[in-house]
Amino acid sequence: MIHIQLATTGLIACLAGLAWIDARSMRLPDILTLPLIVAGVLLNVLVLGTPWASLVGAALGYGSFVAIEIGYRQLRGRDGLGRGDAKLMAAAGAWCGGWLLPLIILIGSVTALAFMLTRAMIRGKTLDSTQAFPFGPWLALGFLAGWIYRAYGPGLYVAF
Numbered sequence: 001m002i003h004i005q006l007a008t009t010g011l012i013a014c015l016a017g018l019a020w021i022d023a024r025s026m027r028l029p030d031i032l033t034l035p036l037i038v039a040g041v042l043l044n045v046l047v048l049g050t051p052w053a054s055l056v057g058a059a060l061g062y063g064s065f066v067a068i069e070i071g072y073r074q075l076r077g078r079d080g081l082g083r084g085d086a087k088l089m090a091a092a093g094a095w096c097g098g099w100l101l102p103l104i105i106l107i108g109s110v111t112a113l114a115f116m117l118t119r120a121m122i123r124g125k126t127l128d129s130t131q132a133f134p135f136g137p138w139l140a141l142g143f144l145a146g147w148i149y150r151a152y153g154p155g156l157y158v159a160f
Contacts, residue, residue: 003047004151010039011095011147015140018088022136028084033091040094050097057093061101065089078130085135092143100146107142108135 014036022028037058044054065086072080092104112135120127 003043007039007043007047008147008151011036012144015144019137019140022084022134026082026132026134028082028088028136030084030087033084033087036091037087037094040091040096043095044097053097053099054094057096057098057101058090059093060098061089061091061093062086064101081135085139088136088139088143092139092146096143096146096150100150103149104139104142104146107145108138108140109142111141112138 014032018028018032018036021032041051041054041058045051048054065081066083069079069081069083069086089101089104093101096104112133115138116127116133
């Protein structure tokens with residue numbers, strides 16, 4: 001259990017850093033996202049004993065967001081997601097497994113939408129579909145919720 005607690009502490013620190021950087025610069029740097037992928041795979045191999053769940057989750061997380069990025073660009077003629085978001089989702093899949101990716105995306109999307117709507121209402125403005133905003137902080141929140149569910153079980157997750 002001590003390994004899980006140390007991993008969780010490191011994950012929180014890394015996700016907080018990524019969220020802060022993305023909120024300020026609209027970038028998720030490789031120097032943090034790529035080691036996070038490796039750490040998730042190693043944790044699953046050495047501690048949790050689920051290497052395939054980690055590898056499949058990383059591939060699904062990255063692949064699905066790259067597909068969304070490319071599809072959006074082709075449909076709208078502009079970027080919607082960045083590769084940093086795809087790498088963060090690869091890390092989420094590596095840590096949590098592929099089956100939790102829909103929950104992670106749901107939490108990230110709902111919290112991002114709630115924040116953007118609240119901010120627009122406070123400012124007395126409407127949402128503009130061309131305005132870019134960082135998605136990484138919200139994906140990081142979903143990632144953390146998914147990891148807590150995976151590592152500590154649904155009983156602790158429901159307590160939040």
